[in-house]
Amino acid sequence: MLREDIEKSQEYFTTTVALVTSELSGKINVMSAEWSLRVSLDPFLMAVFVGYRRGTYRMIRDSGEFGLSYCSDRQGHLAHVAGNYSINDVDKFQLAGFNTMKSRYIRAPLIDGAISCFECRVIDEFKVGDHAAFIGEVLTAYYDPEASPLVFHNGKFWKKGERISKGPWTE
Numbered sequence: 156m157l158r159e160d161i162e163k164s165q166e167y168f169t170t171t172v173a174l175v176t177s178e179l180s181g182k183i184n185v186m187s188a189e190w191s192l193r194v195s196l197d198p199f200l201m202a203v204f205v206g207y208r209r210g211t212y213r214m215i216r217d218s219g220e221f222g223l224s225y226c227s228d229r230q231g232h233l234a235h236v237a238g239n240y241s242i243n244d245v246d247k248f249q250l251a252g253f254n255t256m257k258s259r260y261i262r263a264p265l266i267d268g269a270i271s272c273f274e275c276r277v278i279d280e281f282k283v284g285d286h287a288a289f290i291g292e293v294l295t296a297y298y299d300p301e302a303s304p305l306v307f308h309n310g311k312f313w314k315k316g317e318r319i320s321k322g323p324w325t326e
């Protein structure tokens with residue numbers, strides 16, 4: 156039964172987590188973003204929404220590039236570290252085993268073990284409430300057909316469940 160609660164309702168989205176990588180003046184960073192998605196097919200554009208106080212915000216703004224590595228279900232610990240520690244306080248790459256891969260077109264690396272990765276060049280930035288929206292043109296992308304996605308729901312990480320039928324209206 157539905158309950159009316161504007162705070163609680165926000166815990167009931169189901170998303171995944173992207174590890175957002177950035178690079179500036181030789182320094183690299185990684186942060187978790189639940190709020191990232193495809194926003195155009197042709198051209199192929201991805202959006203990521205970043206809080207203005209994140210170290211990542213300044214790095215993407217000043218470099219004009221970012222990487223998105225969507226977590227597989229073996230990377231919950233990385234999503235946790237990237238999302239709970241800031242480059243302003245600690246070196247996250249020292250803290251946890253982020254294995255990086257060199258990107259082809261951007262300076263920021265990608266994260267190995269992800270289910271899919273996107274190299275993006277910023278073509279637009281605008282303010283959406285309390286976050287910055289970065290729109291990135293996808294320069295190239297990668298996927299691992301054997302990986303399974305990390306599911307983020309109710310503040311916790313989960314594995315994908317069983318496939319369910321679409322019903323009698325499809326083949």
Ligand SMILES: Cc1cc2nc3c(=O)[nH]c(=O)nc-3n(C[C@H](O)[C@H](O)[C@H](O)COP(=O)(O)O)c2cc1C
Pocket residue numbers: 172184185186187188189190191204205206208209210211212234235237238239240241242243286307
């Ligand atoms: C699962 C998860 C999802 C998150 N999603 C976002 C997001 O979409 N946008 C955002 O600005 N911060 C998000 N955060 C918070 C940042 O990842 C966090 O503030 C991080 O420490 C920023 O790191 P930085 O200062 O090194 O950039 C998320 C955190 C977690 C744990």
